Every structure is written in C-alpha cells, then in structure tokens.
Amino acid sequence: MTVQLTNTQTRDVEALLHPYTNAVTHRATGAHVIERGEGVYVYDDQGNRFLEGMAGLWCCGLGFGDEELIEVAQAQMAKLPYYHLFGGRSHEPAIELAEKIKDLAPGMSRVFYQSSGSEANETQIKLAWYYNNAMGRPDKKKIISRVKGYHGVSIVSASLTGLPYNHKGFDLPVDRIHHTSTPHYFRGAHEGETELEFSTRLAHELEQMILAEGPDTVAAFIAEPVMGAGGVIVPPSGYFEAIGPVLAKYDILCIADEVICGFGRTGEWFGSQRLGMQPTSMSMAKQLTGGYVPLSAVAINADMASVIEGYSGEIGTLGHGFTYGGHPLGCAVGSAAIDIMRRRDIPAHVRSLEGEFQRRLRTYSDNPLVGEARGVGLLGALELTPGGRGTFDPVGKVGAFMAAELLKNGVILRAAGDSIVFCPPMTITADEVEELFAPIENCLNATLHWAKSEGLMS
Structure with a gap:
C-alpha cells in the first residue's frame, strides 16, 4: 500500500539506495x-x-x-582529526587501543586495523593466504565457513557468509570458499541424537570435507562463536571442543569472528571464551567503539605475527591496508569504550x-x-x-x-x-x-x- 511520504522520506527515496532493503517497496512506504x-x-x-x-x-x-565517548571524540578531533599507519607512521590512540585489545584477547600478539567487520574478515583471508605463502604452502588456500554464518558483504567476506541473499545477483561465492553444516541442534539433530553426539557428527563432517578437498589445500576455518544474522544460533554442547582438534590435526587456522560476540555480549569478554573456541586470530568491530565510530580490528597470535612480519621483510612490505584503518578518532573512542566496559564490568x-x-x-x-x-x-x-x-x-x-x-x-x-x-x-x-x-x-x-x-x- 502506497502512503503519503513526508518531505524527508521523499528526499530519502530520491537520494539513497538502502542496504538490505526492497527498493520498490521502500519507495512506496518510505523510510x-x-x-x-x-x-x-x-x-x-x-x-x-x-x-x-x-x-x-x-x-x-x-x-x-554516552557523554564520555562524545567528549573523547571531540577532544581527539581537535587534537589529531586524521592520520594513518602506512609506511611505519603511527599515533598514540592506535598504539594504546592495540595494547588494550591484546590485554583482553587471549593469545593474541598483533593488531591490524580496518573500518568494518567485512574489511576485517577480508583481511583475515588475505593474511591466511599470505601466511601460507610465507610457509611455502602455495596450495593451502581454501577457507571453510558455515551455512548461515555471517561474515560481511565484500566479495570474499560475502562468500564466507552462508546466507542466500548475500550471494543472489552478485555471482557469489567465489572459488576457494566452502561451507560446512550449521551447528543448529533444533534444526539439524537426528532423532534421539544428544547435543554431544550432534557436535561429534558435525566435527566428523568437517573432517570429511577437509579430506575430500585435501588437507594441504585448506588454510582456515572461520566461525562466529554465536551465529548472529543467521538467527542467533548458539552451538550445541561440545561443538568447538570437537572442532578444535580436527583443525589442529590438519594445521588449519581457526578464525573467530567476534564482530557481534566480542566485548562482553555473551557474559565473557569474547564469545570464544564462553563457547570453548581456541582461535588463532580474531575479528572485531561493532562494540569495539560502542558503534560510535567506524573501526574494526584483526588480532593474530604470535606464530602468525612472526611469520607475516618475516615475510614482509622478504617481499619488502606488507602490501595491505586501508586509508581509515586505525583512524585516530576511532582508536581514541575504542580505547575509551574499553575503559568504560572495564570500569562498569x-x-x-x-x-x-x-x-x-x-x-x-x-x-x-x-x-x-x-x-x-x-x-x-x-x-x-x-x-x-x-x-x-x-x-x-x-x-x-x-x-x-x-x-x-x-x-x-x-x-x-x-x-x-x-x-x-x-x-x-x-x-x-x-x-x-x-x-x-x-x-x-x-x-x-x-x-x-x-x-x-x-x-x-x-
């Protein structure tokens, strides 16, 4: 049904193309x-x-x-409204926030900044490929994600996403990306199967996929501790405990997408801690700045950091980065957000x-x-x-x-x-x-x- 649009709604439909929106319906109903x-x-x-x-x-x-976040943003805008981290330059807000992320995220050694969760997960895949090239494993490049997982909307991150609307009309997913079963006990369990039995079966299915593809061709497995946009699907008992040994057996990186679960949402600092996941790297965004400023981060463990840093020395540079990755405004607000979260527990x-x-x-x-x-x-x-x-x-x-x-x-x-x-x-x-x-x-x-x-x- 068409309604009489306000002036603002009319301006909106004539100026904007909205994400995740039926544009035809939107034109009739208004924003x-x-x-x-x-x-x-x-x-x-x-x-x-x-x-x-x-x-x-x-x-x-x-x-x-939140007045504290607003005041921090205003102060940072006045002091240093923009700078970058390219070519070895840095600034205090980026350093301070990275230190706080390392302090909170178990086992993480280095932090690399972006502007969004999609960019973070795109970075994860590039780093996984870079890492395996550095290790002399040029064929170890396939990534396993999960049906109903959500990891973003850029070309590779949308391919990681296991939802049909992110693929339809975009010629996705791209090669090298595969999807294993959703850990949804309500929908996927066989009759009479316990949660632990279901988890064991899914771990076996993952291993069979790895063997079918060839372990020497599989680089990483990516998962949200709790699947968000797929419908808040909480993994069954023992799921990540069963998955972890399979990944370790075939030397496959484990990427935790903490974009939704990170910074307290599950009752622990990170969903990985609550759900028994042992990641080699972590993606974070959203609540990293309380949503106030666009910023995301990838944290990697010491092994990945050592290999990647060494390979950049061989090549001459780490040829990846974003103009606004590590933006001083985002980093200052992110640092303040972590302080608030700690202070308020x-x-x-x-x-x-x-x-x-x-x-x-x-x-x-x-x-x-x-x-x-x-x-x-x-x-x-x-x-x-x-x-x-x-x-x-x-x-x-x-x-x-x-x-x-x-x-x-x-x-x-x-x-x-x-x-x-x-x-x-x-x-x-x-x-x-x-x-x-x-x-x-x-x-x-x-x-x-x-x-x-x-x-x-x-």
Missing part, C-alpha cells in the same frame, strides 16, 4: 527516520520513542548518547541479567508460533514456525510481520528470516529488560492470528 538516541532508546522524526532491542545493528553496546553486568533475560525468552516456548527460544548472555532469538519444526513458505514473511507489530508497540527488533532476534545495549537495566519483553506475547498472538488468516498455518 523510518530516526532522529536521536538516549540510553537504550531512539526517537524518530515524529517524536515517537522506541526501545532499541538490537543496539542498532548489534553494535551500540554502551547505548546511545560490562561482562559481569551481562551475566547478572542473563538469567532473567533468557528465562523471559523461554517463557514463549509454549506459544504455538514459537518453535524454539534460544540465546546466551544478552543475545537471543524466537524462531517462528508453523508448528513443530516446520518452516514458513515463503521464509521471512511472518518474521517481518511480527517485527512490524513490535515497532507499533515501541520496540525495535529484527527478523532474521522467521527468527525474531534480540541484542539490546549491554547497559540495559532489569526494568528495561521487562519493558523490552512486555509486548512480546501480544505481538506473538497478533502474528499468529494474521498467519492463520493468510493461510500460512492452520
């Missing part, structure tokens, strides 16, 4: 224009307030309008709320529209199904309807297919958690009624 933010809330240009249950795009972990705050947050999620498990309620820390999802383990046809229509119902009730959540996903600012209070969940039951029931009226379920 939802957000004007300002405060704490866990954002306000649109009509004065309506919304509890931002997704922290923007999984990134504003410290909420909106954000991981402990997340753990203090996790029990009630996850309990509230699971109270909806008996709703006839909910197939599974799942989550860890302050991440969660309600997977909507037409009953049992079935899926809606078409996928995504029911999830989109419920997200729209929630918006009418003052809560912004996101539909990942037909899973409603939760990722509020980590500064959220117990009372705000209650406010977040308050409209869920009514919106589920409204969506259930609509789905039946549309013939999508009986």
Whole structure:
C-alpha cells in the first residue's frame, strides 16, 4: 500500500539506495527516520520513542548518547582529526587501543586495523593466504565457513557468509570458499541424537570435507562463536571442543569472528571464551567503539605475527591496508569504550541479567508460533514456525510481520528470516529488560492470528 511520504522520506527515496532493503517497496512506504538516541532508546522524526532491542545493528553496546565517548571524540578531533599507519607512521590512540585489545584477547600478539567487520574478515583471508605463502604452502588456500554464518558483504567476506541473499545477483561465492553444516541442534539433530553426539557428527563432517578437498589445500576455518544474522544460533554442547582438534590435526587456522560476540555480549569478554573456541586470530568491530565510530580490528597470535612480519621483510612490505584503518578518532573512542566496559564490568553486568533475560525468552516456548527460544548472555532469538519444526513458505514473511507489530508497540527488533532476534545495549537495566519483553506475547498472538488468516498455518 502506497502512503503519503513526508518531505524527508521523499528526499530519502530520491537520494539513497538502502542496504538490505526492497527498493520498490521502500519507495512506496518510505523510510523510518530516526532522529536521536538516549540510553537504550531512539526517537524518530515524529517524536515517537522506541526501545532499541538490537543496539542498532548489534553494535551500540554502551547505548546511545554516552557523554564520555562524545567528549573523547571531540577532544581527539581537535587534537589529531586524521592520520594513518602506512609506511611505519603511527599515533598514540592506535598504539594504546592495540595494547588494550591484546590485554583482553587471549593469545593474541598483533593488531591490524580496518573500518568494518567485512574489511576485517577480508583481511583475515588475505593474511591466511599470505601466511601460507610465507610457509611455502602455495596450495593451502581454501577457507571453510558455515551455512548461515555471517561474515560481511565484500566479495570474499560475502562468500564466507552462508546466507542466500548475500550471494543472489552478485555471482557469489567465489572459488576457494566452502561451507560446512550449521551447528543448529533444533534444526539439524537426528532423532534421539544428544547435543554431544550432534557436535561429534558435525566435527566428523568437517573432517570429511577437509579430506575430500585435501588437507594441504585448506588454510582456515572461520566461525562466529554465536551465529548472529543467521538467527542467533548458539552451538550445541561440545561443538568447538570437537572442532578444535580436527583443525589442529590438519594445521588449519581457526578464525573467530567476534564482530557481534566480542566485548562482553555473551557474559565473557569474547564469545570464544564462553563457547570453548581456541582461535588463532580474531575479528572485531561493532562494540569495539560502542558503534560510535567506524573501526574494526584483526588480532593474530604470535606464530602468525612472526611469520607475516618475516615475510614482509622478504617481499619488502606488507602490501595491505586501508586509508581509515586505525583512524585516530576511532582508536581514541575504542580505547575509551574499553575503559568504560572495564570500569562498569560490562561482562559481569551481562551475566547478572542473563538469567532473567533468557528465562523471559523461554517463557514463549509454549506459544504455538514459537518453535524454539534460544540465546546466551544478552543475545537471543524466537524462531517462528508453523508448528513443530516446520518452516514458513515463503521464509521471512511472518518474521517481518511480527517485527512490524513490535515497532507499533515501541520496540525495535529484527527478523532474521522467521527468527525474531534480540541484542539490546549491554547497559540495559532489569526494568528495561521487562519493558523490552512486555509486548512480546501480544505481538506473538497478533502474528499468529494474521498467519492463520493468510493461510500460512492452520
């Protein structure tokens, strides 16, 4: 249905091409224009307030309008608004933030900066190839990702992503990228199979893929500790503990994509620590600066650092980098964000709320529209199904309807297919958690009624 667009909405459709948006539908309905933010809330240009249950795009972990981050940004802009790290130049904010990342990230030795999570994961693959060339293994270049994994939208990072909309129309994935099974017990387990048995089977499937491709051709395995855009899929018990020995057996790098899980979201500093993953390198972004400034980082262990640094000496340079990688504004804000997270002990705050947050999620498990309620820390999802383990046809229509119902009730959540996903600012209070969940039951029931009226379920 076409609506009368405001002046701002008209300007928007005539000037912008929006990501992850149906441009034809958008032209008819117009943009939802957000004007300002405060704490866990954002306000649109009509004065309506919304509890931002997704922290923007999984990134504003410290909420909106943090005065300390704003003051740090203003001071850095006045002192050194831009400089780079090319050709051996540096600046204090980049050094200080790298030291803090190393201090928090177990086993990491060097930090390389970019501007986004996509760029971080693109860098990961280039470094894995560079590393294996340095080691005299020019054929060891294939990367194994997972179906439903999300690792970005640049050419290689989108190929790592295991979601169809990131491939359709773009001639992706590219060669050298392969996808193994999603560790989703609810969807993938055989009848009677325990979580540990499921994890063991998936590790065996991974090993069979490696053997089929040839271990001497496989460079790295990349995984989110908890899969975000794929629907907040929490791996089953023993999953990474079963995967790790397979990777070690065939000398395959283990890349942890911590872009969503990092900096306290799961109740530990990094999701790898919470989920039993032992990475050789880590990608981070989003909450690295609380979402306030674009910045990402790749952290690598001492072995990779030694090999890569030595190879740059043979070649004459490390021929990779970004104009805004290590931007002083981003690094200053990132350093301040880590200070705030440490001072407030954000991981402990997340753990203090996790029990009630996850309990509230699971109270909806008996709703006839909910197939599974799942989550860890302050991440969660309600997977909507037409009953049992079935899926809606078409996928995504029911999830989109419920997200729209929630918006009418003052809560912004996101539909990942037909899973409603939760990722509020980590500064959220117990009372705000209650406010977040308050409209869920009514919106589920409204969506259930609509789905039946549309013939999508009986």
